Amino acid sequence: MATARSSAAAAEKRRLILDAAVRVFARQGFHTCRVSDIADEAGVAYGLVYHYFRSKDEVLDTLFLERWNVMLEAIRQVDSQDILARKKLEAIAGFIIDSYRHDPDLMKVIIVEVTRAANSFGQTHLAKITEAYNLIAQVVERAQEAGEFRTDISPQFAAMAFYGAIEQVLTGWIFDSLPKAGQDFDDAKRLIVETICGGLDQ
Structure with a gap:
């Protein structure tokens, strides 16, 4: 049960980051934004983005x-x-x-x-x-x-x-x-x- 909750929480965080990235890429353009911009938009720590995505x-x-x-x-x-x-x-x-x-x-x-x-x-x-x-x-x-x-x-x-x-x-x-x-x-x-x-x- 705890594992299922953990997996659901991880999936939710990953989705949060992806949704934030859409807004940042659309607003600033992919090449001009930084990973930190995505983290700020998602309201998560900078390192958490790299936990789910390599780049x-x-x-x-x-x-x-x-x-x-x-x-x-x-x-x-x-x-x-x-x-x-x-x-x-x-x-x-x-x-x-x-x-x-x-x-x-x-x-x-x-x-x-x-x-x-x-x-x-x-x-x-x-x-x-x-x-x-x-x-x-x-x-x-x-x-x-x-x-x-x-x-x-x-x-x-x-x-x-x-x-x-x-x-x-x-x-x-x-x-x-x-x-x-x-x-x-x-x-x-x-x-x-x-x-x-x-x-x-x-």
């Missing part, structure tokens, strides 16, 4: 992989459903946009500090990032085989265009260059799918 890099890696793996699983679950590809792409776009809506700081960190950081974390996690494109490409490829989508556009290109459109909209929200009231999120889901699927439809 600031490992904190960012953990944040990215946690969220990205959730997204990959969501894409797989959507693709397993017996629905048209357009509906699958709507669900995937909806999941990613709702993720931003729920936790904009985390999505900002993932986009700015990882997926768009070509010379650092983006390169480190390229295989994981590419996995998402490949899963979306499979949705498109099967739709092409079923006659739902035209076949003169490669599935990989379509997947990258689809995800790229979503990421660009998120970037617009991150930098406040696009409106982000309640209806704007729903409009974005619809318009991204209409734009991409409009080019893929037979």
